[in-house]
Amino acid sequence: MSRSAVAVVNGRVRDGWEIGAGVSTARLTLRDESPLSKIVVRAPFTGAVRTDLGVSFGRTTRADVAGVGQVLVVGAAPGEWVVLGPIGSGIRLLGDLHERLAASGEFASAVDITHGRCLVRLHGPDARRTLAKVCGIDLADDSVPDGSALRTSVARIVTDMVRDDVDGELSYLLHCERSSGQFLADMLLDAGSEFGIEVTGFASGAATLAGGAR
Structure with missing residues (x-):
């Protein structure tokens, strides 16, 4: 537990x-x-990942992720985002983010920091x-x-x-x-x-x- x-x-x-x-x-x-599930994403301050996440430093947005539901995306710092998802959604959310980061062609990472x-x-x-x-x-x-x-x-x-x-x-x-x-x-x-x-x-x-x- x-x-x-x-x-x-x-x-x-x-x-x-x-x-x-x-x-x-x-x-x-x-x-x-x-x-709540918490994933930290790090990527270039500007670029494909920032565009895909849909939010810049200092702002937040909500998005629907297939198989997860609604998430809150937080522009926590330059080149750093925190994605909050429903309880128990961490594995699915992390998998979705890894696919999106791989498709971006940029050097980026996504790590589950829930605990x-x-x-x-x-x-x-x-x-x-x-x-x-x-x-x-x-x-x-x-x-x-x-x-x-x-x-x-x-x-x-x-x-x-x-x-x-x-x-x-x-x-x-x-x-x-x-x-x-x-x-x-x-x-x-x-x-x-x-x-x-x-x-x-x-x-x-x-x-x-x-x-x-x-």
């Missing part, structure tokens, strides 16, 4: 992962989405004010609009941040090394305590990735 770096409360097993089963209706929630990274979602109208306590970036709409991706320091941890609003409500995906995952979650819960933050359970992979579709 696979486990996230973040401690699970009221856990159950799904697709080989221990996940949280509780559901919160609080205005501000933190959800561990580490079970090596922590991924949480901070969701709700007070998400920006919560992050302001632990991150020095200006997260105003004109600086970091929906669909933005950046790498910054959150609670002194190097973190990939994606603004991925759900049904018009503020939502951020935060992605860091597994070893820092519990610390990041604890710091976000502490920062959001004055706003009544609660932990909520893992949703289905499809719903998680489709919820912020633009």
